[in-house]
Amino acid sequence: MKFLLKKDEMFSFMLPEFLVERRGDRCIKCRVCERQCGFGVHSYDEMSNTMRADEMKCVGCQRCAVMCPTKALIIRPHPSDYRPNANWTREKIQDLKKQAESGGVILTGSGCDKPYRIYWDHIVLNAAQVTNPAIDPLREPMELRTFLGRKHDKLEFAFDGGEIELVTELYPNVQIETPILFSAMSYGAISYNAFKSLAMAASEYGTLFNTGEGGLPKELRKFGKNAVVQCASGRFGVDPEYLNVAAVVEIKIGQGAKPGIGGHLPGEKVTKPISVTRMIPEGTDALSPAPQHDIYSIEDLSTLIYALKEATNYEKPVSVKIAAVHNVAAIASGIARAGADIIAIDGIRGGTGAAPKIIRDNVGIPIELAIASVDERLRREGIRNKVSLIAAGGIRNSADVVKAIALGADAIYIGTPALIAMGCTLCQKCHTGICNWGICTQDPQLSKRLNPEIASKRLVNLLKAWSNEIKEMLGAMGINAIESLRGNREMLRGVGLQEWELEVLGIKGAGE
Amino acid sequence: MRGFEKVHDACGLFGVIDRSGSRFDSDMVVTAMKNMKVRGNGLGGGFAAYGIYPDFKDYYALHVMLETSEVRKDVESFLEKNFDVVNAEEIPTNLEANVFRPPVFWRYFVMPKNDEGDDYVVSKVMEINTKIDGAYVISSGKNMGVFKGVGFPEDIAEFFLLHEYRGYMWIGHSRFPTNTPGWWGGAHPFNILDWSVVHNGEISSYGTNKRYLEMRGYFCTLLTDTEVMAYAVDLLMRKQGLPIEIVAKILAPPMWDQIDRMDEKSKKIYTALRITYAPLLINGPWTIIVARHGEMFGITDRIRLRPITSGEKGDLFFVSSEEAAIRAACGELDRVYTPMGGEPVVGRLYKFEKAERRSQRGEVFA
Numbered sequence: 101m102k103f104l105l106k107k108d109e110m111f112s113f114m115l116p117e118f119l120v121e122r123r124g125d126r127c128i129k130c131r132v133c134e135r136q137c138g139f140g141v142h143s144y145d146e147m148s149n150t151m152r153a154d155e156m157k158c159v160g161c162q163r164c165a166v167m168c169p170t171k172a173l174i175i176r177p178h179p180s181d182y183r184p185n186a187n188w189t190r191e192k193i194q195d196l197k198k199q200a201e202s203g204g205v206i207l208t209g210s211g212c213d214k215p216y217r218i219y220w221d222h223i224v225l226n227a228a229q230v231t232n233p234a235i236d237p238l239r240e241p242m243e244l245r246t247f248l249g250r251k252h253d254k255l256e257f258a259f260d261g262g263e264i265e266l267v268t269e270l271y272p273n274v275q276i277e278t279p280i281l282f283s284a285m286s287y288g289a290i291s292y293n294a295f296k297s298l299a300m301a302a303s304e305y306g307t308l309f310n311t312g313e314g315g316l317p318k319e320l321r322k323f324g325k326n327a328v329v330q331c332a333s334g335r336f337g338v339d340p341e342y343l344n345v346a347a348v349v350e351i352k353i354g355q356g357a358k359p360g361i362g363g364h365l366p367g368e369k370v371t372k373p374i375s376v377t378r379m380i381p382e383g384t385d386a387l388s389p390a391p392q393h394d395i396y397s398i399e400d401l402s403t404l405i406y407a408l409k410e411a412t413n414y415e416k417p418v419s420v421k422i423a424a425v426h427n428v429a430a431i432a433s434g435i436a437r438a439g440a441d442i443i444a445i446d447g448i449r450g451g452t453g454a455a456p457k458i459i460r461d462n463v464g465i466p467i468e469l470a471i472a473s474v475d476e477r478l479r480r481e482g483i484r485n486k487v488s489l490i491a492a493g494g495i496r497n498s499a500d501v502v503k504a505i506a507l508g509a510d511a512i513y514i515g516t517p518a519l520i521a522m523g524c525t526l527c528q529k530c531h532t533g534i535c536n537w538g539i540c541t542q543d544p545q546l547s548k549r550l551n552p553e554i555a556s557k558r559l560v561n562l563l564k565a566w567s568n569e570i571k572e573m574l575g576a577m578g579i580n581a582i583e584s585l586r587g588n589r590e591m592l593r594g595v596g597l598q599e600w601e602l603e604v605l606g607i608k609g610a611g612e
Numbered sequence: 613m614r615g616f617e618k619v620h621d622a623c624g625l626f627g628v629i630d631r632s633g634s635r636f637d638s639d640m641v642v643t644a645m646k647n648m649k650v651r652g653n654g655l656g657g658g659f660a661a662y663g664i665y666p667d668f669k670d671y672y673a674l675h676v677m678l679e680t681s682e683v684r685k686d687v688e689s690f691l692e693k694n695f696d697v698v699n700a701e702e703i704p705t706n707l708e709a710n711v712f713r714p715p716v717f718w719r720y721f722v723m724p725k726n727d728e729g730d731d732y733v734v735s736k737v738m739e740i741n742t743k744i745d746g747a748y749v750i751s752s753g754k755n756m757g758v759f760k761g762v763g764f765p766e767d768i769a770e771f772f773l774l775h776e777y778r779g780y781m782w783i784g785h786s787r788f789p790t791n792t793p794g795w796w797g798g799a800h801p802f803n804i805l806d807w808s809v810v811h812n813g814e815i816s817s818y819g820t821n822k823r824y825l826e827m828r829g830y831f832c833t834l835l836t837d838t839e840v841m842a843y844a845v846d847l848l849m850r851k852q853g854l855p856i857e858i859v860a861k862i863l864a865p866p867m868w869d870q871i872d873r874m875d876e877k878s879k880k881i882y883t884a885l886r887i888t889y890a891p892l893l894i895n896g897p898w899t900i901i902v903a904r905h906g907e908m909f910g911i912t913d914r915i916r917l918r919p920i921t922s923g924e925k926g927d928l929f930f931v932s933s934e935e936a937a938i939r940a941a942c943g944e945l946d947r948v949y950t951p952m953g954g955e956p957v958v959g960r961l962y963k964f965e966k967a968e969r970r971s972q973r974g975e976v977f978a
Binding site: 228231232233235240241243245247251252254255257259264266268270273479480482484485506577578579580581583584585586587588589590591 | 814816817818819820822823824826827828852854855858867868869880881884885886887888889890891893895896897914915917
């Protein structure tokens, strides 16, 4: 803590966010907390043989509390508060003070934490009773296999001399064994070990991970057939091999956490391996423009889609990822007509490695409403089968997955859940480059805390657990294949929703 | 009443065809349906009979249900405007029969004006059903007709004096709805042109199937599971021209672990079918019998949650929910066969069978 100020130096008026409580009867002064905290909260004072804590630096990531061998630490929101005020909350006052002291845009990490209505929690699922037998997934087959890509309206066959031939040549489709994919998280935003863990887990389980916009390191290209490779506004790491080793090529237009905002990986984070992977000089800022500067209109998007298809010999589905914004349905319809095979839609609660807090918390719409209105719009236009829909941003458990698919998604992207599985505690300090869990950092001392063998096991466990739960929910509904859930809004009912919300979601109220 | 709720029901199904094309009366089908009395609850019974109007075989036979006598004028002026009507008569009924509030039934033998064909007839039928209040076309094929209503099947048969008709193929249905009041139009079979469908089951993929069919221009006005079935079959067989052997693998496809073990060629075909027609996988417990001129087939869901059995005796071929019903109708049988889930059993006129063989459909779907 600073008490000595230079002339004209500002004294900070901020309150600490977290209270660090150390139970003296348990603390053995082993200094594990000191070594574990990348933010420098804990220190040891040799003179007095005591452990100290600088609470102003604490982000509440709980690393020290988890690692403390005697469980002597309790980290909790700081009780010191301003006079209660429904309008001026502690967060609003603190943010304002922070800006008064810095004059800057407040940055943050992870997803919007504001209490916009979480529709998942107002939707309940159906189950079979009497007229329809429930199916036990432990005894009967239960199928989650999903195909992503454009589908034909119909198939043509030729019958010749007792032989049957499929005449129609299918569009490229990618097979995944569960409708759950890992969301875009770039090498640069997350550590090499975290990135590799995602690749390993996707490969082991038979699903896809997404490289984000930071390229795919050469030695990880063996995971290409489980990779969605992004081509974003900065074009980092895009080369012919990168496109061709992938399962899916994704054009990133927007991100749920920061619709309309580009990216900025500060030069300090652009280490040697990152500079090689991104194909930019070491130590330079990696700036992703807000728009793709060759896409100012829908026909420009179409040009890029077909350029990527040309580059990959029409062998891979091309995905377009957009943030869920107000007229998302019309935009999605345009994207489908522009030639995309997959549309990924990222809701307001989607995560980020760094975004202006004001954008993260105020721009975009919830994914539940977005996916429902896009699915309905595409059906009304008779083009739903031309694209697969991936819902992203705000999925927290397997029930959310089931609800998203019943609303109309083909599959879902998970970002935050995957990070949590690896150890993330949503401290929202991804943008600082310090992550005590070794996930969102390029500091070798911190990132080596994440062992890819173990972290990928955690991710596989997550996929397995959710898949098993999805099977249980399907079986209860009397359904034994995931495709029979897709767009099946009969399986959903709303609780505590208004008429317009039920209308947009296309579901009935409970009891109806 | 036409609700906006999905109908939950269970049922008894039966179908019989004389593959030589000889016509016979309704005895067998009525006896069989009576034998499966516990499968119905008296809230719906019906029959489709093929080959019953040889004198008018080139004309579309419209069976029209009229809820009030006034509505007949609207129907007839509509028909006069769009069709040449060669014959119009009230369908003879026995008002002594034990049925629930019967409406009036008329039949019209018609030919579309201006050489229009099947699609025109379909659109006009849809127009009557949706635009003329209180009038419903319950069947619209040539040389066939549907007779259905609220009551046990044997009572419906008695009401329509079914013993007076002779056809080469009959299907019957007994209904056990769990939540709908009796509405005559809600009984099975469902029909469009010469396609008739009877169905036993509840479709857990209803929402998925319905929304896919809506995208293809089919609007489910009756909101029953059966309607979804009928439209799916119409889309795949009539519009897309796929043979029953392939349609069966769309409605009730094999499991992925079975497909994974197939040879490369079969794997490719089955995978393409599942990818393309995923929204038409009919999930949940169901059995259907679908009939059109010259053939009928029965099929049950992929994990066989509802019963179906077939039987043969000479030229006669039977499909039924229960073997007992077939034996009640026919006595000794030459052969009884119970198919696996998703395996269609097909009964065809011999002359159709030969045509089928000529087209040499592949053995992949044997």
